[in-house]
Amino acid sequence: MSLRYALLALLNVEPMTGYDLHKVFESSVGHVWYAPDSQIYPELRKMEAQGLVRGEDIPWGKKATKRRYHITPAGSGEFEAWMNSPLEYSRVRDPAHLRAAYLEYAAPESARAQLKAHIEHHETLLRQWNQKILEIDTDTSTMLTRRLATLPADQRQRSRAFKRFAYEGLIARAEAEIAWANSGLRLLDDLPPEA
Amino acid sequence: MSLRYALLALLNVEPMTGYDLHKVFESSVGHVWYAPDSQIYPELRKMEAQGLVRGEDIPWGKKATKRRYHITPAGSGEFEAWMNSPLEYSRVRDPAHLRAAYLEYAAPESARAQLKAHIEHHETLLRQWNQKILEIDTDTSTMLTRRLATLPADQRQRSRAFKRFAYEGLIARAEAEIAWANSGLRLLDDLPPEA
């Protein structure tokens, strides 16, 4: 259900085509919410049918057109309503911790490799997110810069602070995952070898 | 895809009916992987068709029977193969951090309420998980006790250590979430009020 709101959040900044949105999903928003284009295009049409966005065909080259969507007042309303509604927490479904609980069934070298992969995975995320924080601080993030341009000066700090806040949370989580996996590696070292 | 392996992990300990499994999912495994019974029953039949488990009808009362599934060698093999295969990481999809990134659109009191709800949610989880750790340490977890009974003494420590490890990871994560939400509350306090 969040895809719709992620799209509305982006269209709040400026009108975009499905293709534009899909690209943004691969870079900025994609860090909190991924969506493939095969999901974006139909969702946009559904949202248009419900009056949350309106699309217009704009010329592209000589023969072609592309469809650019902009948010409607109903769409803004829907988005703000969602932003002010309590978050629904879905039940835990966590492959990594499921596996950890049964790590005794894995060969020790395999367990070690998996924990190392866990660390590497989260270190990659960490690098991406730290990069994002840097972009926020130095004003080199395209989407955020555009967003800030639409705001009065006194609200820019606010906007920037929340973006930073979101990424800081992701970073803290990734660091916790890395620390946990490291403690797992230590556990493997300390555990007596299997009989 | 993990549902299948969670089921195999449980059936590795002892044969169970779909109903039993669904109950376990609501207590112990449910903390890492939730599944409704409407998903469990069909999955068991699919697994039986593929030879991973075998079900037998056992009498229950006078007229009724129930179907108890036990794991087959093929099932054990499948489970171990999965345990030794690298974990697949799915792309981030995180409603809480998506919302945090756009918290400027929420009314300040609403934002505050949401952060408090975030803290409460994770504190509830934290309590459950700490309880689980206690059960592991004091041998009062039914599933684990049964599991340990099937193992030679020298492997019990190992089994127990990994269970603990899994829950410690969940706890660390929940604590990180709480710390993050608290920093968000502080941010709201420090931010100048909206114009």
Next chain:
DNA sequence: CACAAATACCTATGGACATAGTTAGTGGGT
């Protein structure tokens, strides 16, 4: 000008999951 890469959009299939039911027998209490 040819050609590759990028832009733009679309479809189809299948799995996973949420949600909301239904049916029926069992076992214990009153």
Next chain:
DNA sequence: ACCCACTAACTATGTCCATAGGTATTTGTG
């Protein structure tokens, strides 16, 4: 004798999402 909670199992619908394609146009590069 009756009620009710529990046990046991199943079904049906719909959404979300992954995966893997497809088509056509445009734009930049050599």
